[in-house]
Amino acid sequence: MKQGINVGLLGLGTVGTGVISIIKQHQQELKHQVGCAVNVAKVLVRDIDKKRGVEVEENWLTTDPAEVCCDPEIDVVIEVMGGVEDTKEHLANALKNKKHVVTANKDLMALYGAELLHLASENGCDLFYEASVAGGIPILRSLADGLAADRITKMMGIVNGTTNYILTKMSQEGSQYLDVLAQAQELGFAESDPTSDVEGLDAARKMAILSTLGFSMDVSLEDVSVKGISQVTDRDLHYCEQLGYTMKLIGIAKRDDDRIEVSVGPTLLPNDHPLAAVNNEYNAVYVYGEAVGETMFYGPGAGSLPTATAVVSDLVTVMKNMRLGVNGHTVHAPLHEKVLKEDKEIDSKYFLRMRVTDKAGTFSAITSLFAEYEVSFEKLLQLPLDGGEEAEVIVITHHTSKENYRELYERLQALEVVENVESSYRVEGGQ
Numbered sequence: 001m002k003q004g005i006n007v008g009l010l011g012l013g014t015v016g017t018g019v020i021s022i023i024k025q026h027q028q029e030l031k032h033q034v035g036c037a038v039n040v041a042k043v044l045v046r047d048i049d050k051k052r053g054v055e056v057e058e059n060w061l062t063t064d065p066a067e068v069c070c071d072p073e074i075d076v077v078i079e080v081m082g083g084v085e086d087t088k089e090h091l092a093n094a095l096k097n098k099k100h101v102v103t104a105n106k107d108l109m110a111l112y113g114a115e116l117l118h119l120a121s122e123n124g125c126d127l128f129y130e131a132s133v134a135g136g137i138p139i140l141r142s143l144a145d146g147l148a149a150d151r152i153t154k155m156m157g158i159v160n161g162t163t164n165y166i167l168t169k170m171s172q173e174g175s176q177y178l179d180v181l182a183q184a185q186e187l188g189f190a191e192s193d194p195t196s197d198v199e200g201l202d203a204a205r206k207m208a209i210l211s212t213l214g215f216s217m218d219v220s221l222e223d224v225s226v227k228g229i230s231q232v233t234d235r236d237l238h239y240c241e242q243l244g245y246t247m248k249l250i251g252i253a254k255r256d257d258d259r260i261e262v263s264v265g266p267t268l269l270p271n272d273h274p275l276a277a278v279n280n281e282y283n284a285v286y287v288y289g290e291a292v293g294e295t296m297f298y299g300p301g302a303g304s305l306p307t308a309t310a311v312v313s314d315l316v317t318v319m320k321n322m323r324l325g326v327n328g329h330t331v332h333a334p335l336h337e338k339v340l341k342e343d344k345e346i347d348s349k350y351f352l353r354m355r356v357t358d359k360a361g362t363f364s365a366i367t368s369l370f371a372e373y374e375v376s377f378e379k380l381l382q383l384p385l386d387g388g389e390e391a392e393v394i395v396i397t398h399h400t401s402k403e404n405y406r407e408l409y410e411r412l413q414a415l416e417v418v419e420n421v422e423s424s425y426r427v428e429g430g431q
């Protein structure tokens with residue numbers, strides 16, 4: 001093993017700053033674990049003159065990716081810049097130049113993970129991406145190592161810090177959606193374009209990565225049914241509270257007889273459900289294995305130092321592998337062919353909020369339709385709206401298939417007494 005390991009960074013924003021801080025502050029611990037010093041050699045940024053949140057040494061910064069990805073002195077490239085197509089090219093160059101890669105980039109791994117992992121293997125290099133899912137929680141290594149002997153059947157959790165922060169502040173403090181989103185951006189939780197957070201795409205990418213690893217199937221973003229939180233209103237949250245539920249953006253990946261479903265959407269959880277108590281930018285993932293049963297992983301899902309911890313831990317794994325001479329051996333082709341469930345096989349309970357005409361017969365028209373589709377009510381509320389001519393009906397259904405529910409929903413929208421179905425969310429937990 002040589003005297004020290006040279007690391008090049010692509011990006012020095014929220015996560016990159018945390019990576020440099022940890023490398024500097026934990027140098028003694030790192031050296032103890034891997035037997036040599038960790039040196040930062042080069043850092044790619046867009047703007048060399050920008051003020052940085054950490055002390056930057058002379059000659060570190062560059063705007064030329066080749067100075068990081070092609071420099072023969074650099075052993076490991078840490079990608080914390082984001083982006084997809086150009087970033088993929090930078091990482092492909094790094095791997096072809098025999099550099100190990102650590103990335104926090106779920107957009108990239110959800111789209112090109114398989115291709116990059118094969119390129120890494122071909123070049124005898126490691127490629128690790130723990131920070132890409134649930135920030136500081138060591139969930140990918142738990143699936144790949146700690147639960148490697150088991151057969152995973154379900155993963156369910158909160159995997160986006162920004163939306164959990166927003167929903168927590170809206171529910172608990174009555175904050176306004178746009179104000180809290182701005183706070184999440186300020187705190188460094190949100191993506192550079194927060195649309196991917198609030199529309200559920202970031203969580204969907206993470207669920208695709210989790211399912212690929214957990215189910216050993218090639219699951220892509222297109223396989224994930226996605227709905228975000230941008231349409232969630234104060235009224236929805238008010239009724240959740242009134243009915244004893246908490247709303248969270250939940251990712252669900254389930255396997256039944258080798259047929260899978262993967263989805264992300266605002267979901268009502270009973271207040272005593274463990275995921276209902278996961279607040280702010282914290283994430284949590286339930287993993288069910290046939291042998292182990294239920295396990296739960298909890299921790300900060302976003303933010304500078306928590307995310308950087310995952311990145312630097314991957315770096316430590318690369319360095320331990322270098323010491324043992326076993327880099328580039330982690331890729332496995334998926335064991336199972338991916339088969340997605342049909343909508344008639346996907347089962348759930350639902351919350352519905354409808355604006356209806358407040359007159360005799362409305363209630364019976366609605367209940368008759370539910371009876372026609374054999375969907376029974378778990379909870380039902382009818383409340384007059386201001387003005388007196390309209391009312392709001394809130395329903396929590398018992399279990400039904402996604403296919404049946406979609407048809408019922410369309411028929412409800414078309415009912416003369418229903419002015420509009422204002423919102424509809426999945427409900428998990430309970431009976």
Ligand SMILES: NC(=O)C1=CN([C@@H]2O[C@H](COP(=O)(O)OP(=O)(O)OC[C@H]3O[C@@H](n4cnc5c(N)ncnc54)[C@H](OP(=O)(O)O)[C@@H]3O)[C@@H](O)[C@H]2O)C=CC1
Nearest residue numbers: 011012013014015045046047080081082104105302303307
């Ligand atoms: N923030 C978080 O909590 C988490 C983020 N991630 C992921 O980590 C990655 C980084 O996120 P984050 O640190 O928040 O992002 P930031 O926007 O804070 O930082 C991005 C950094 O990359 C540099 N950069 C971006 N594009 C280019 C480019 N084309 N050429 C050169 N430099 C570039 C920027 O340079 P400059 O500073 O000069 O503008 C900046 O230093 C993303 O993939 C994100 O999804 C993963 C988990 C958690």
Ligand SMILES: N[C@@H](CC=O)C(=O)O
Nearest residue numbers: 160161162189190191
């Ligand atoms: N924007 C992401 C950052 C971590 O992946 C989030 O909010 O979870």
Ligand code: NA
Nearest residue numbers: 130133135137
């Ligand atoms: Na993680």
